[in-house]
Each structure stands twice: as structure tokens, then as C-alpha cells.
Amino acid sequence: MAESEYPERQRRQLYGRRKGPKLSARQADLRGTLLPQIAFDPTMDAQAQFPPHIKSLWLEVGFGAGEHLHQLAGEHPDIGMIGAEPYEMGVAKLLSKLAQEPRANIRIYEGDGRDIIAALPDGSLERFFLLFPDPWPKTRHHKRRFLQMEMLNELARVLKPGAELRFATDDKSYLPYALERLIAHPDFEWTARGPSDWKTRPQSWPRTRYEAKAIKGPPSYLAWLRRKPGPAPRDPGLIDRTGNS
């Protein structure tokens, strides 16, 4: 695979919508009051944007309505949860949830998750989530998919050795597309030991809104580890896990 799959101009374009239905008066109010208090600024020190007790950072790109981010933030109050979502109504939904059930450890970036990843220092994240990303099923649109080889290089850079990358999809063609790139990437190692590891949602993965409402087929849940430095071990489980010979 070529090191650069697509020209820079195409890679940096954000696909998908930012605007949707008009916000309610309450949503618009929260956008003006709560969002500025918890907005994440990629140009500033990530850790410094959280309360001092927070020592580890997780990032979810494309959080949709934010239920996964919100639940995990509640379960892990010592983790700083950064969420990126350019869709205004998605951010509004998470803000409404936060107004009802505040979480001191969530910061929101209303924009392209790639801005955050590009700005983070090496080894700054302990977990990364990409859950049911826009599938862009037509071949000519595959370049719009989030999980490009260049993105994996960037994720390998910002994830600490041993950190986890979680990816879920219900799209039949995004699954092999992601697997092809992850398997080829020297810095990532699949944690699955058998089909039940990727066909069943692990208990520690809260269900997302998309997953609950709009599923197209059986989802796959992939958990990968950022390899620690050292020689890459031969992977005897790969053939069983993928079903390929």
C-alpha cells in the first residue's frame, strides 16, 4: 500500500453535515452557556484543560449524540474524555445530557477529530474510539473514510504503547477495509482470540445511539493495542480470527 493513499487536499476535507434541524431554544442556550465552559481547544495543552486529578486521556471521534462518551465518563471519573463531533445537533444532545447529569471529565470539540489528533503530542492518549463511523460505501467515496493508513500512523503516534484503539462498524465493506489497514500496520496488534471477541459487544463498551437504532447488519467490535516497542511477534491466531486462509 502506498504510504500516502490520498492527496493532502482530499484528506483534510471534512465530509458529512455540520448543520441539521434548528436547535430548540434550550439547546441554543446551552450552546451559548455550557459549551464555552467545556469546549476542547486542540491548540492548547490537552491535559491542562481538565481538572488536576485527571492523568489519562481518552478520545472519541464522531460521538454522535454522546451517550457512549457520557456513560464512560461516569464510569471513569479519573479519565479525561475528549469528544469530537462536527454535527451541531449531536453536540446539542450531549450538552442536554450534561446539563441533566454533569460530568467534570468531558471536554467537547465541535469539529473534525483530525484537528485534535494532529495537535496532540506523541504518546498522549490511553484509548481511542471510532464507533460506527460514516461508512461511505461507494468505492469512489472510500477516501472519505476516517480510518486511512495515514490516520493509523497518526494514531500510532498519539497512543501510548499498550493503549487501546476501539473500532466498531456494521458496514460489510468498512470491516475488511479497516482490517486490511490495521493488520498491515506494524504498530497495532489485534486483541481478539476468537470470533466471540469481535462479534459480541464487550460489556465495557456502552451501546451507541446508532447501534441501538440504525443497525444495518451484525456489528463487529475490534479492539487493537498500540504495540510496545520491540520485535513484532508472529501472530498465530490471525487466520482463525479473520476466517481467511
Ligand SMILES: C[S@@+](CC[C@H](N)C(=O)[O-])C[C@H]1O[C@@H](n2cnc3c(N)ncnc32)[C@H](O)[C@@H]1O
Ligand atoms: C454514523 S454516525 C455514528 C455516531 C456515533 N458514533 C454512534 O455510534 O451513534 C458517525 C458520526 O461521525 C461524525 N464524524 C464524521 N467525520 C468526523 C470527523 N472527521 N471528526 C469527528 N466526527 C466525525 C459524524 O458527524 C457522525 O455524527
